[in-house]
Amino acid sequence: MKKYLMLVAIAVGFLAGIVLVNYLVGRRESFVQPIDFSHAVHAGKYKIPCMACHQGVMMRASAGIPNIEVCGACHSTPMKKTPQELLVYKYVSQHKQIPWYSIYHVPDYVYFSHRRHVLLGKLDCKLCHGDMAALTSPPKTQFLQIKMQNCWNCHVKHGVTTDCSHCHR
Amino acid sequence: MPKYGMMIDLNKCTSCQACVTACKLENNVQIVSEDDAQNGRAMFWMKMLTLEFDGDYPNIRPKALPRNCMQCDEPSxxxxxxxxxxxxxxxxxxxxxxxQCIGCRYCMANCPYTVKVFNWDRQAQPVQMEKTYDPDVSVRPKGVVEKCTFCIQRLQKASEKAAVEHRKLEPGDYVPACVEVCPVDAITFGDLDDPKSEVTKASRDYRAFGLLEELGTVPKVRYLNAIE
Known part of the structure; x- marks a missing residue:
C-alpha cells in the first residue's frame, strides 16, 4: 500500500512539474503590444504595400519594424481621431519610438536574408507571415514557426540549396 | 563553380600583422583572458608564425609566415x-x-597545420570591442571548434549583391578581410580554376610551395618563397 502511494505521489509531482514549466514558459512569451495596430486597416483597407513600412525587405537581411518617422509620414496630424491613432500621434509628436515587441527572432547562428527571399527568390510575404491584411490586431504568434524543419521543407520543395553554410554561419 | 585559393608572397610580407587584426575583427574572434593565453588557448584564425629575424638593426627583416586555414582540397x-x-x-x-559541432576536437587533432581553435571559455570582451562587432558573423558559444572560413559571409554578401545587379560574380567582388587589408598586397586571392586570375599566375611561379605538401592534403593556400 505504501509503495502504491509513493508511486502516486511521484506521478502527481511529475505532472505538477510539467504544468509549472509550461506556466513559466508561457508567461515569458506573453506580452502586450503598446498599440493595437491593425494591419487590416493599413494593408487591407488602404492597400498600402508591405514594403512601404517594412523598408528593409528589398534591401537588407532584416525587414525591420517601421520606426516612428515612417508612422509620422502619415500620422503627423491625427486623421480619424480614434483612441489608437491618438496614441500613435502622441509618440509622433514626442519623437519617441514605439516599443514594439518583436515576435520573429532568427537565431544568431542563422543567416536569413529578406532581400534574398523576396527580391531574388520572388516569394510572397504570405508564405511565411500569413495573410497579414486580415489581422485587426498585431499577431500574437509566429505564423510559420522559425524552425529549421520549416526552412528545410521549403528549400527541398523548390530545389534551393541545402548546403549548411549557406544559412548557418 | 569557382575554386577559391590564396597565394601569400613571403618576399612582400613585412609581418605587420594587419591581416591578423583584420581577421580577428571581421570574424568576431574571441579575445581570451591572460591565463588562457598562457595556457596556449589564444584564438587566432590568421596567425603570424615568426620564424627568426634577419640582419642587424636598423636593417632588420623578420622572417615570418602568415598562416590561416589552408582550405585543403583533401581536408583531413x-x-x-x-x-x-x-x-x-x-x-x-x-x-x-x-x-552542429559537438566539440570533440578530433578535427583539431587531425589537422596537420593546427589551424583550428577551440572555444575553451566564453570571456567578457573588452568594452572597446563592442563597436567592432560584426553582425554578419555569429559569436561562437563555448565548446565549439572554429577556424578560418575565407570570410564566407563576404562571399554571401557579394553573391547576393551580384544577383541583385543581374551579373555574375566578378574577380575582386569577393576577397577575405586579410587580403583587403594587406598594405603591400602580399596576399592574392581568387579563382584557381580561372587560368587568367592573378592567383593562378602566382601559383605557377617557380617560388610557389605549399606547407607540408607531402602529406597529400593539397592546400589551396600556398606561399611564394622569400628569395634574397
Missing part, C-alpha cells in the same frame, strides 16, 4: 568529424557549422 579534418560539422563546399571552401 572532415574525415574525422563524427557529426559533419566541417565539410568541403563545392567551391572548395572548408566550412565549419558551429551549431
Amino acid at each position: 579534418c572532415i574525415k574525422v568529424c563524427p557529426v559533419r560539422a566541417t565539410y568541403k563546399r563545392p567551391d572548395g571552401i572548408v566550412a565549419q557549422i558551429y551549431p
